[in-house]
Amino acid sequence: MIPISKIMDAKARLSGIIQHTKLAFAPKLSQISGTKVYVKQENLQNTGSFKLRGAFNKIASLTQEERAKGVIASSAGNHAQGVAYSAKHFGIKGVIVMPEATPLLKVMGVKELGAEAILKGNNYDEAYSYALEYAKTHDLQFIHPFADDAVIAGQGTVALEMIEDQSHLTTIIVPVGGGGLIAGIAATYKQMLPNVRIIGVVAEGAPGMYHSFYQKEIQKTNSVRTIADGIAVRDVNPINFSYILESVDEIVKVDDEEIANAILYLLENQKLVVEGAGASVVAALLHHKINFKSNETLGLVLSGGNIDVTMLGNIIEKGLVRSHRKMQFCVTLIDKPGSLQGLSDLLSKLGANIVKIDFDRTSTSLAFGDANVTVSLETKGKDHQAQIRQQLQANSYAFIEI
Known part of the structure; x- marks a missing residue:
């Protein structure tokens, strides 16, 4: 796992760049689950997602010569904005390759930060392949969204803040796409508070990490389809997979109906706009995917809030019908x-x-x-x-x- 010293170094680099987001008590979720529940509001982070932490830490870790070439990333949106924000901060060129179905909100967010947005491929993995080739032909520094130790260390700073705010949490529930966020959070907790349980949540339409975790070897999937675009990752990366096997205790799945229910629940009951990936952890709680003891205290990471307005409108309308x-x-x-x-x-x-x-x-x-x-x-x-x-x-x- 990533050494805690690397995560502490990341925290120092991120000082003044990111917000120390609130870890808020959620009384209604606590009542439903029979436990004490706190939600880490990374949906209110600068750029609307935790991804800024890893992207900035990676770019800040580059040499001046490497940074001067400019950077490129592939992303469904949140990592894109994190890289674009960081590139603007350092005054360097930023290029983002995004899947063609990326919500307009995220595409515009990248452009507004001064980066070039290229739409390519049907999913993250196709955009990723194109970005790697583009990086070679244009001599740009590729910033991986999750399979990079500096990126993972940056994401681990989420856990440092959670421990600082509530050191008595017993279980942490984290969305899982490529696995960078949970790898960083798990590394932090297992080195500082090793008895804390770490549980990942994947979308049923992107189950690669789930099946790989329980088979103890990487399992291939042919496609992904989920409203949680932030965790819509098809292929399991070997680096992150090894970190997850080492430090994560359990992974569960939630389907799109359950994720949509959780988005609407958070909007109505927590007054928070949370995208599908972030809402997946609440979906796991609402739909009883995880077993808890009554004396537990849970920390749920709401990883991002950059949900497309059209999608949010559809979820609200369908939710009103269902209720x-x-x-x-x-x-x-x-x-x-x-x-x-x-x-x-x-x-x-x-x-x-x-x-x-x-x-x-x-x-x-x-x-x-x-x-x-x-x-x-x-x-x-x-x-x-x-x-x-x-x-x-x-x-x-x-x-x-x-």
């Missing part, structure tokens, strides 16, 4: 004055708020003189929706839920 706060149905009415008014009056008496109405009288499936009305409602929970269905049926409305 019975929105419903939509199509009802067939006689196309005459007053028909729509009658439906509207009924819904008003039931306390349902109409947010959208679509009216269709031209569908070939309709009888002449009929119209389909699609209604979107804000509702007050499962019982309220059941009452609406019952009253629609009682009043002889033919409807289909959408």
Whole structure:
């Protein structure tokens, strides 16, 4: 594992560059889990992610001659912004290769920091291969997002802050993509507080590290697909894999539905905007993927907050439907004055708020003189929706839920 002295050196280099982010008590998560839960808010870090720590430490560790050439990185977004920020700080050229599906927010974040953004490949691994070739042909210094000791040491400073703020934590839960964050955190804890349990969380759609960890040898996966783009890493790196086998106690998986639930939960209950990778640790807690004792104290690392606004909007809308706060149905009415008014009056008496109405009288499936009305409602929970269905049926409305 990375020596604690290297992590301490990284802390010194990062002084004045990063924020000492808050390790906040989470009362509702504590109540749900039956333990004490603290969340490390790296989503509020400069550039919106922990990645600045490793990127800056690596670039600061280069010689002046190496830095002068400029730097290049491949990233789904957070490492990109960390490298771009660091390149701007040192006044050097920065080039970032990002997968073509990278959220616009992260692409714009890189450009605003003065770096060149190149979109290439369907996933991180394809972008990575292109960046390596580009580094050779343009004589740039490649900054690896996770498989580099200086990068890992920088990420380990997250744990130094957690220990400083709450030395009594018994279990640390960390998102796992390439493994740099958990390798740095685990190295810090195992050398300073070796009895602390370190648990990693991967996305079910990017399970390479999970399967490799339990098979004790690297397992290949053909593709990745997950809303947690920050941990959407296909291939397992041998360096990080060896560190994880040495110092991590357990790895669990969460699926995209569980991650989306956690994003919405954090938004509503912690008032925090957290991207899929960071929310994965909360998903593991909410969906009971980890066993705890009642006297434990947990530290959850919310690794980043750079979520695409479109994705966040979709998660909110689907979450409102799943939690019975929105419903939509199509009802067939006689196309005459007053028909729509009658439906509207009924819904008003039931306390349902109409947010959208679509009216269709031209569908070939309709009888002449009929119209389909699609209604979107804000509702007050499962019982309220059941009452609406019952009253629609009682009043002889033919409807289909959408």
